[in-house]
Amino acid sequence: MDPLEGETSSAPIEYEPVNVKDVLVEMKDTAELLIDLSYSAVLHSSEDIATEVLRLEERMDVLEMRARMGLMMATRSPDDAEQLAPVLGIVGAADDISDAAGDIAKVVLEDIGLPEAMRAALPEAVETLVRGVVDPDSVYVDRTLADIDLESETGVRVIALRRGDDWLLNPGPETAVRANDVALLRGPELAIGDVCETMTGTEYERPSADVPDIPDLERAVDTIVHMKNLSELAVDLAYSAVLFDSEALAEEVRNLEVEVDALESRFEAWTLRAAADASDPVALRGLIHLGSATEVISDAAIDISEGVLRDIDVHPVVQMAVEESDEIIVRVAVDEGSDLDGTDIVAGVPDTESTMSIIAIRRPEDGWLLVGDADVEIQGGDVLISKGTRTAAAAFEELATA
Structure with missing residues (x-):
């Protein structure tokens, strides 16, 4: 039985005035969280996290309808239609991401089959995501996130809270934790267990799995994890390309999509080869x-x-969302002989006076490098995808220029 059967998935949605900008921002946040949760559900083999994915997918359906209604009401001229057409594309794409995340979650909920090798990939992840219900007796209850100061003390972040049917995405410092909240935590594997136990009052069980001795299967699993990371980056860059009307970022999205297509082809071949050696080939369906x-x-x-x-041209409704953004993502090409050429990056932060953090590097001979996975050195010819303030971004671009 579907975990959400009998809930409000078919409830009627009537038009009501909405702030389309706010709806678009919530759809973006929801889409990004859905990607994170769905893959975490698979890596942890967690039915609880998978069920939260389906709840969020249902929420996305409501947001999509409200966004479409609001955009239809805003169309008054051919110029409006031209500018709003791409915004409708954004709305539809967010729903596609939501549906894909739901399909990933159902791999767990419907026991479609998944090799242990997927869970064996978990310890290689930089961070772990867990779900827990806040115990009424927890020391965190009725305290703000700023007061608890989890991130500074442990590196663990509260990335979302669900309070009944209401979602608090990207909770801020003044957000208070309440008894019986469903909390989604992300942080280092070594620290997250203690935080989870303090918050939920139950023992945290660290996932474990045997690593199978099937080389093609290991290659397939490594590839799907890399595809997931690149797709997540592509979505992040795509929203940034729209918000900041950046053709350069949009081109990088296209480059990423080509890379994911190439990886999928190799992934399918390795999965089919692995089936010949697997004791239970049906387990590869997932x-x-x-x-x-x-x-x-x-x-x-x-x-x-x-x-x-x-x-x-970007529609004004998107431009308004830009004005509220404190952080931007930029694409910077590094000239040979520039101040950045030869600079070390440790945990995503370059050894410079800049406060920009580097998300990824596209290197001509190596393809895409996700710098969160390893410490690297910047080379001339690299294309850097970086995140930071507008002021920091301008200074960073100067460092990249010879």
């Missing part, structure tokens, strides 16, 4: 589902940035 859903997510990123690629 991997095929993951590959298809991941490719849908990267395609959705292209749909998000399509208006920028087609040189259609």
Whole structure:
């Protein structure tokens, strides 16, 4: 039985005035959280996290309808229609991501089958995501996140709270934790267990799995994890391309989508080869589902940035969202002999006076490097995808210029 059967998935949605900008921001936050949760559900084999994915997917359906209604009401002229068409594309792409995340979650909930190798990949992750219900007796109850100061003390972040049917996405310092909240935590594997136990009052069980001795299966699992990371990056860049009307970022989204397509082809070949040596080939069905859903997510990123690629002016409703953004993502090409050439990056932070953090590098001979996975050195010719303030971004671009 579907975990959410009998809930409000078919409840009528009537038009009501909405702030389209706020709806778009919530859809973006929801889409990004859905990607994170769905893969975490698979890696942890967690039915609880998978069920939260389906709850969020249902929430996304409501947001999509409200956004479409609001955009239809805002169309008053051919110029409006031209500018709003890409925004409708963004809305549809967010729903595609939501559906793909739901398909990933169902790999767990419907026991489609997944090799232990997927869970064996978990310890290699930089951070772990867990779900827990806040115990009324927890020392965190009725305290703000600023007061608890989890991130500074442990490196663990509260990335979302669900209070009944209401979601608090990206909770801020003044957000208070309440008894019986469903908390989604992300942080280092070594620290998150203690935080989870303090918050929920129950013992945290660290996941474990045997690593199978099937080389093709290991390659397939490594590839799907890399595809997931690249697709997640593509979505992040796609939204940034739209918000900041950046053709350069939109082109990087296209580059990422091409890379994911190439990886999917190799992934399918390795999965089929692994089936010949697997004791239970049916258990590989879940991997095929993951590959298809991941490719849908990267395609959705292209749909998000399509208006920028087609040189259609960004609609004012999106421009308003830009004005509220404190952080931006930029693409910087590093010249040989520049101040950045030869600079070390440790945990995503370059050894410079800049406060920018580097998310990824596209290197001509190596393809995409996700710098959170390893410490690297910047080279001339690298294309850096970086996050920070507008002021820091301008200074960072100067450092990249010879």
